[in-house]
Amino acid sequence: MGAMPAPAIAALLGLTLAACGLPLPWSFLSALPLAALLGYAAAAPTRRAVTARVFWGGFGYFALHLWWLGAFLQQLLGAAPLVVILFALEAAFLAVMAAIAVNVARTPAGRIWALAGGWVILEWLRFLGPLAFPWPTLGYTLLPTPAIQIADLGGVLLGSVLVAFTAASLAHAWTNRHSPNRQQQGRRPLAPAVLAAVAWAAALGYGVTRTPGDGPEQPMRVLRVTFDAFGRASGQLTPEEQFAAQTAASVNRPPGSVIVWSEGAISSPGTRPAPGQTIPAFPGPGISGIGGDEALTPPGPDPIRQPGTYREFNTVASLSVGGTIQSMSAKARLVPFGEEFPFRPILGPVYRVIETSLGFTLPRMTPNPNPTPLTLNGVLYGAYICYDSVFPWVARTLANGGAQVLVNPSNDGWYQGWGVQQHFSMGRVRAIETRRWVVRSVNNGVAGTVNDLGQPVQTVDSGQELQALDVRPKLLTGTTTYMRLGDWPALMLAALMVAYGVRQDRRRNDRLN
Template sequence: MLWLAWPPVPYTGLLLLVAFVPLLVAVENIIRGNYHKKGTKIFQVSFLTGLVWNTASIYWVFNAMNAFLPAVVSLGIALIPFALAPLLMALVFRLYYQLRKRRHIAVSFVGLVSLWMGYEYLHQSWGLAFPWMNLGNGLSNVHQLVQWYSITGVYGGTLWIWLTNIFAFLYYWQYKEKVAAFSQKKLIIGVLAIVLLPIGISLFQYFTYEEHINPSEVVVVQPNIDPYQKFGSITPEQQLDKLFELSASVAKPNTEFFLWPETAISDRNGINEEDFREYPAYEKSVSFLEKYHNGNILSGIESYLIYPDQKTLTARPFGNKYLDSFNAAVLIDGSSKVQFYHKSKLVPGVEQMPFGQALSFMKPLFEHFGGTTGGYGFDKEPSVFYSQSGIGAAPVICYESIWGEYVAEYTKKGAQFIAIVTNDGWWKNTSGKDQHLAYAKLRAIENRRWVARSANTGISGFINQRGDIVQHTQWWVPAALTQEINLNEELTIYTKYGDLIAYLGLLGCLVSVVLIAIPASTRKKLS
């Protein structure tokens, strides 16, 4: 049920509202059954559930690595994202069991939800960050029903999913066991209210939301260059010519932004940001923009900086100096001003080495994904690109689009639309590219900003402020699209305050751990 509810399967997202009920029933059977080592058994059952769900949903991680590594090695590495989240998920249920032994079932359920949110927050914050499977993301294929993400973000979806599952479980369990610890009538009313009220509010928001008319013409380009053949079948110069050709094929005189994908501007040895104006790519770009008043090129770029000393932890020796490589974005306009942003949310094991040398065996992956064995440099916070006409664009690079609060920081800093540059071709024609596109709809809703998405090998397109995909390209075809989008300057509640629900969940985690740890004698006094 969890897998069927997950994108890109259409129209099944609401299954998440009851998908945990079988697991809750299994855990309850263990708690009330005549088993030895109940905590261990609960851990095993919940881990197996999570492993099947994660593996079925993100199988494409193995698919990507198997293209250039032996199957056994690929499977071993893929087990990290396949199994790590399920291990944390199993730990949540193990702690829930400890809480059930000591506290009332209602308190235990509050603890369960809080601990789950704590797990999701940890999994988006530590060195092995991979928040791809956070529960709130699963509702992206029914975005019409979660318009209130503009208030809560995806953690509101996580909370909603758990509340409905818990109420549905209690109703089912009492009906099955012929007990009435809670009023069945109140439970069914609670289930209906928890399900229907948010849906009703969301549908009202969806059908009544109107965009403020503030048009800007944007072009997204999909050059469709096989990432595994880059620099083999096509030179950087040929790639650039292809980008110009596709851009011009749909451009209008009033086009203000040309959006090119991740690492679209490149050189066999990288591009020195300090000398970028001396590269042919820059000169050709400026020449191309002469036809378009207020035109800008926002593109991914492979760049580097050279320092006289080790200015950053990621800089590595380069002769008698130090070099930092970046997966970056650049804004080129008709003036001599050039703006750079360095990708901050780096892919663990591919663009950065998590936990020092602990995972050093993953170093061979770097070169295959365009990375470096020392890891990429990064910016500590997002920065907004401003055109000469004053339009603020959020240069979101690939993996960063999964972090709701991080993307909201761009908006707080003045971004009027979200520009995602990515390269989903590593995963081939799998669910990965579709999931990545679906998650972008949530960023549009959270911030009420248009999303313009340029992907090297698909899927590129435009998403409006309600999260509707207005236009999109097909997979594995060169293409360009143009769209008049509406810029927005208003800030949503979520943009202003971020993941408040997650922080409340972290507080609940702390309280739950304290309640588990309180000695029995103290508990008796408190009761």
Template structure:
């Protein structure tokens, strides 16, 4: 093992960059839909050994000394994000004649920007490097810090954080309820990188012992928590999830509006399977209606006729404010409609997708004739506040549109006071790629973090119900058209086990940072 590590340490120039790139690309196999987490026990030791050899030829100022480490981390991140986000380019091909030019933005520029976070993480860790277990702790803490920054810097895009690799199944998801995603990021890198110690003679047994202890605690806690009953009383809610599987090219075709609406009505009115109660709540996916409800009162009448007494519909729909078309503001919303065909409530999407739902630096881009990067029907305005929507049975639903579900802190805050979560999305933009599976995995993690079940309605998949422990109660595969009738078990809210999970995670990362810094300082003192 020491001979193998030496080869990686001695790599130079493009060879070292290529190895870092391949190690990062390999690590994506630990994410959904592959879930082969064992590859990280290869990728992260390789990253550690590459950083061991990342020494500037002519040590000078600090930035010059850290440049090789940044390059290693950046190439690792570039491989990770290119392999993990290539499917985003599918959105640019829906109307390829207008938006194919933006394909490099999705498959090269976006990964390059995301890779900067990993480059900075590697550079920061290298600042406190040592030749023992301290460098593993420093790397873990640094990755946790920059993964956390990735949740809000540049509007935030915490897609596929490293910690998810340690949570492929519900048994291994439960620890996130205690330490949050920040803590899982720190602990995952710490454990995944531990085999790098096999190449030396310092801290091998303590390091492997700590790794085995953490793995045992991770598995054991998951087993313990999954065996615990949900907090009584459990209140049932019969829900029908509609997955219309409308092709994206059809959704943006104005001549297909009535056909799409009729499909939604027919699916919603389909007979209930034998032995199941009639649904009290029907859920349609993001931007399911291809028109403004305020412009089509006949549609509201039809929805009212669909719903029996006391039932309700939650539908993803574009909402507009303002009378004149030239000054209207449009919102990507979830609207609640009652059995009288009345809109009783609405919650607008707060966290919009840059380049899709709105264009950053729009004034500059508008001057050169660019109003968006993908074929969305219009530019949206962000909502101003989020509140739970009351549904039949007096239960409260916290609603999140599309990729809002990937933001841990936003979901935790927005779901406060709610009984369950509704996530509507339209992943038809990305076809049969890893994207929808990765998106669904984020929803599972949010369920465990918040302790709330999630009802998810997607245009073409993955629609389903996730319980408060991250287990999939039932779900539709991609590209299936139909309805899913599920009795949602809504547990009474239970207090957090050990306080705020996100804050706990930052504490874990901080302790690892102190340990790494301490080991580095101790090693330097020994050399004096």
């Protein structure tokens, strides 16, 4: 039997890394398969082979991590195989990073560090631009351990640094120990591994000493509904039916309780609501997602041949007892190819073909680059919608704006399999980064509360009927290091890993000379 081809080995290592990246108790072991992948890629005989191994490792990594998107595309378009394009695209980004890394560092030991630092920098880049999709981020694998508490120092990316540094240290030690040329070894090949052990001890020590913050409690009622997201989009479920069901579940609340409804729970077709406008029969005070479209131009005399133009919106609002809107904020990050279709000037003809085949117009939404907290009865609520929860800067901006508690109206009805739990897990880290409680009301997902240590307090994640949960999150203030500095500490450490890889090359050249 012949040896397994290099692409298959790399893909298998990527699959193993993805298995550790799922919301499972052993996810903190992710540094081990990452070390194997970094070492295997760095040991390739040519720079092109290094890039190829990273591509196939990334393909396996994203394929397992995001397999549930295939089920989503099957329901939406009847085209599950299209998800392979996403796997290849994300793997291609890793390959480009690897192509740069192998030109920065030429030796296997140097490449390991350049790839590890580049991996973290690439994760940061996934937060940016029209194709932003930061779903699989290494730092989330620390959630089963107290080490995740370092997120209040440098965000989830600081966790990624710890994982990548540990992986690079292990791969570095293995590469030096098994190098056929003893001249390529450093004088202290185990020093990075010792430093990684110290870093883990410090992170765990920091984590176990964190205690929950104390503040006044705000009674709230959250809902977990089970409406068919695809049925709502296709008109099989009317907005009136959803509104009536949620209203029935919102009455008879504890005194002073604020109701929270999910993303798009209120439909406002044809016009974008504004502060001062009243939503009749809304059981306020409360917070709710409001979605719909606003007419930019009216239809002509023949609406079929001269349709008007519309722009969809996805907002969240605070409403008083009488249903009057007090404040509003729009969604900050739109879902690529779901709510936002990038590069329209270039891909316009492709989008028009899709619109013709589907029989409806693709959304045209505008993101909100400056989300602000909602005000309701003297409390500041940092409300962000669904996909916003995977972007740390959104919650950070709201907390810096004075938000005392984070509120995440969401619709997880689009997700399948472990995509739902992944989404919830990422939201838990937003609580740690800002040291704020997170309150979640959701369609077909996990509803409830998470405290400022990222620990679920009261949650409900299953059941076929509409469920209501009375929670009492604490209103907290204060500023974390991450709120002040953002991702800069993590990025600087990632850059230092790349610099260490370059230094490995120079040391080797000095020894050979």
